[in-house]
Amino acid sequence: MTESVGKVTEQIFKLPSDLLLECGKTLKNIELTYETYGELNSDASNAILICHALSGNHHAAGYYKDENERLGWWDALIGPSKAIDTNKFFVVCPNNIGGCHGSTGPSSVDPETQRYYGPDFPVITVKDWVNSQAQLADHLNIKCWHAAIGGSLGGMQALEWCRLFPDRISKAAVIAAAPKLSAQNIAFNEVARQAIITDPDFQEGKYLDSEKSPKTGLRLARMVGHITYLSDEAMRDKFGRELKEGKLNFGFDVEFEVESYLRHQGDVFSESFDANTYLLMTKLLDYYDPAENYKGDLVKAFETIKAKIMVISFSSDWRFSPERSKEIVNALLAAEKDTTYLEIESSHGHDSFLFAEDRYVSALTAFLGN
Amino acid sequence: MTESVGKVTEQIFKLPSDLLLECGKTLKNIELTYETYGELNSDASNAILICHALSGNHHAAGYYKDENERLGWWDALIGPSKAIDTNKFFVVCPNNIGGCHGSTGPSSVDPETQRYYGPDFPVITVKDWVNSQAQLADHLNIKCWHAAIGGSLGGMQALEWCRLFPDRISKAAVIAAAPKLSAQNIAFNEVARQAIITDPDFQEGKYLDSEKSPKTGLRLARMVGHITYLSDEAMRDKFGRELKEGKLNFGFDVEFEVESYLRHQGDVFSESFDANTYLLMTKLLDYYDPAENYKGDLVKAFETIKAKIMVISFSSDWRFSPERSKEIVNALLAAEKDTTYLEIESSHGHDSFLFAEDRYVSALTAFLGN
Numbered sequence: 001m002t003e004s005v006g007k008v009t010e011q012i013f014k015l016p017s018d019l020l021l022e023c024g025k026t027l028k029n030i031e032l033t034y035e036t037y038g039e040l041n042s043d044a045s046n047a048i049l050i051c052h053a054l055s056g057n058h059h060a061a062g063y064y065k066d067e068n069e070r071l072g073w074w075d076a077l078i079g080p081s082k083a084i085d086t087n088k089f090f091v092v093c094p095n096n097i098g099g100c101h102g103s104t105g106p107s108s109v110d111p112e113t114q115r116y117y118g119p120d121f122p123v124i125t126v127k128d129w130v131n132s133q134a135q136l137a138d139h140l141n142i143k144c145w146h147a148a149i150g151g152s153l154g155g156m157q158a159l160e161w162c163r164l165f166p167d168r169i170s171k172a173a174v175i176a177a178a179p180k181l182s183a184q185n186i187a188f189n190e191v192a193r194q195a196i197i198t199d200p201d202f203q204e205g206k207y208l209d210s211e212k213s214p215k216t217g218l219r220l221a222r223m224v225g226h227i228t229y230l231s232d233e234a235m236r237d238k239f240g241r242e243l244k245e246g247k248l249n250f251g252f253d254v255e256f257e258v259e260s261y262l263r264h265q266g267d268v269f270s271e272s273f274d275a276n277t278y279l280l281m282t283k284l285l286d287y288y289d290p291a292e293n294y295k296g297d298l299v300k301a302f303e304t305i306k307a308k309i310m311v312i313s314f315s316s317d318w319r320f321s322p323e324r325s326k327e328i329v330n331a332l333l334a335a336e337k338d339t340t341y342l343e344i345e346s347s348h349g350h351d352s353f354l355f356a357e358d359r360y361v362s363a364l365t366a367f368l369g370n
Numbered sequence: 371m372t373e374s375v376g377k378v379t380e381q382i383f384k385l386p387s388d389l390l391l392e393c394g395k396t397l398k399n400i401e402l403t404y405e406t407y408g409e410l411n412s413d414a415s416n417a418i419l420i421c422h423a424l425s426g427n428h429h430a431a432g433y434y435k436d437e438n439e440r441l442g443w444w445d446a447l448i449g450p451s452k453a454i455d456t457n458k459f460f461v462v463c464p465n466n467i468g469g470c471h472g473s474t475g476p477s478s479v480d481p482e483t484q485r486y487y488g489p490d491f492p493v494i495t496v497k498d499w500v501n502s503q504a505q506l507a508d509h510l511n512i513k514c515w516h517a518a519i520g521g522s523l524g525g526m527q528a529l530e531w532c533r534l535f536p537d538r539i540s541k542a543a544v545i546a547a548a549p550k551l552s553a554q555n556i557a558f559n560e561v562a563r564q565a566i567i568t569d570p571d572f573q574e575g576k577y578l579d580s581e582k583s584p585k586t587g588l589r590l591a592r593m594v595g596h597i598t599y600l601s602d603e604a605m606r607d608k609f610g611r612e613l614k615e616g617k618l619n620f621g622f623d624v625e626f627e628v629e630s631y632l633r634h635q636g637d638v639f640s641e642s643f644d645a646n647t648y649l650l651m652t653k654l655l656d657y658y659d660p661a662e663n664y665k666g667d668l669v670k671a672f673e674t675i676k677a678k679i680m681v682i683s684f685s686s687d688w689r690f691s692p693e694r695s696k697e698i699v700n701a702l703l704a705a706e707k708d709t710t711y712l713e714i715e716s717s718h719g720h721d722s723f724l725f726a727e728d729r730y731v732s733a734l735t736a737f738l739g740n
Contacts, residue, residue: 183605235553
């Protein structure tokens, strides 16, 4: 086990400005919860933004109380002498708007009404997130990120930073991402949403004032999601067709190890995540399409980009397959942007971006430079 | 549109013997609902058994009242001068035990107790199905099937016929199948089951005596299933990212065409299928593993086979990919069985087996012979 950044503390930033969202609504009194690791250098040229994915949060590295605690979700990659080296870089990771881990979201109380936002929280977009992150950068006196890095939905944010603020970002690592969701991706998200929305305890999203919340639906949503995060191969290696009790029981209790694993993942998630946030995050994924205002022309959508971009995909990722990454790469190259592409052999499926595979670490280290 | 077999009538067969099931229980008073198309020849040598898949039934071809009605599920392949030619063959298709379209299943009334079986219906297996189909063959005076044919779970039945009754089957077409489910396959089934079981209206399976049934859970189960039946490519071709109203509405109503399609599929299915049957069918799929009693050795499991077997897979099928079909083929070849394999280029995913693609039709026609 390599060294971690150690004990970390979450910080809260109140956005000085209201945020005009892409949906047309204005969000006021926004708070972003975030963490930082490492030190910002004197000319603020070593700052790296970490963008989290669907169910992620600001706790990307280290621990809160003691080292036996669960580490941050990207601790394998962020820390002293790790791929994202906190001896060199000042690393910033915010929980995004709409989240449920401290930043303003559906489970926050609207200071104006003193009620939970709940289902009235506006539908937000990747662009809205990047705009809020820009205010955080201002607050931290970061004029230009050395890099923005993210996997999956995080990769989309990194890419959007390059498009929206070409002068405020030098490099971006777009990992296990796609230029937009496929119909199949949207279909999986829709099943997750329907699981939540049709749970009687959802109560049209107003469950926070009630004693019940749509845990059953959220649990199902996570189970479906989890299948798409793992590869068939990873599941085979991890569970095969192993029977929990060694024999078939001809009933509907847990029989195969994979069932037990999925139920556990669903249970844990449904206890710790907010259903309205899950709805928002899946919708935000569905909506992401940088080429939308360019009649589908991704090359045109990338024209403003100045950053050097590294695109990384994983061989066994079927949620956002290497082919989807290549769509980004091909459009970047056609737009004559400084682009590097790497496909990593990995059996972990979409989740591969979370693991510190050697080639992946080397590539990120070299790309980030000094 | 090619000619159909025309108007068909369902028939009911009461099994003369009780059925000792693999789970150890005995099922009594079993009825099988079935249809036949074409004429049995004098020496009963032209009979073909059609085995249905997860949510299929006995209505494989033709129509009940008039030709504007929805045709049988495999009407594209079964009929005069079609791949399974009813001018030549006597085609038999039963609804399997545990089904909900006429044959004895959870929604049947147990003649002994005068109550619905419901959740007390025993967990059945592919072997149990084949044993019940053998009694139907006896009843129809069919000593030896010219062929058994099935797609998906239907293919598993055809394969099991070859193993269990080597002297009662000459040929088998095992289409879009797998020798056993992968952990990912089981995981998708488990999500479907959990959707049903955790629906409050499931009432531990005793919903038939109640006014409510777990339609919400069954709808979700079908939505998940449906994604796995279609390929990413088929979904892209069919729906792309088309918006139902041409623009984003920043809400949770239907936005993308694919959402509308999935919800519709789920709605229709939840009105016409029985939830307990769905649970049984997915469990039966999970359990299928002919090599189970041979320490995982599929070659040994195939040793008894005498039939000529054609294995067919489809390029875009990711539920049971061509690789899974090749596992069957390789084991058959290693066991020195008469084996043919064909991979068909098709964009319809797992559902490809339902469509009359030219090469597929030609291959089946040639394989079945005269």
